[in-house]
Amino acid sequence: MPDREAIARAAVDCAIHIHRELGPGLLESVYEMVLAAALARRGFHVVRQVAVDVHFDGLHFPGAFRVDLLVEDCFPIEIKAVEKLLPVHAKQLLTYLPLLKQPLGLLLNFSGETMREAIRRLVNDHRAAS
Numbered sequence: 001m002p003d004r005e006a007i008a009r010a011a012v013d014c015a016i017h018i019h020r021e022l023g024p025g026l027l028e029s030v031y032e033m034v035l036a037a038a039l040a041r042r043g044f045h046v047v048r049q050v051a052v053d054v055h056f057d058g059l060h061f062p063g064a065f066r067v068d069l070l071v072e073d074c075f076p077i078e079i080k081a082v083e084k085l086l087p088v089h090a091k092q093l094l095t096y097l098p099l100l101k102q103p104l105g106l107l108l109n110f111s112g113e114t115m116r117e118a119i120r121r122l123v124n125d126h127r128a129a130s
Helices: 004-022 028-041 087-100
Strands: 046-056 059-071 075-080 104-109 119-123
Touching: 004 028, 004 075, 004 104, 004 119, 028 046, 028 059, 028 075, 046 087, 059 087, 075 087, 087 104, 087 119
Parallel strands: 075 104
Antiparallel strands: 046 059, 059 075, 104 119
């Protein structure tokens, strides 16, 4: 099983480096592309814009949502480039976590003055199968 804590540390380290080099003000898609490449360079398997299905009351809705990055098939990262993170941004990732059956993910906002103030680690009480 992939080490989610190692993924989180690598993602935060990469995000801080990217923010220092590129600064705030770019589109989310640019930060997504660069972060995916930086994590891949470190040896992680990264997929961008992963479709997330919804199952409800016997119905199946394929691709109802898209998570920005999915690292090692177990660690979702949602990227923002907004002036300030709002509660709705955290709720977005908190919705993805149980749908993906994952306990942990990151919400990263690249538009702040520094990256450290814009990192949110979100936990779902779901226990992934061992």
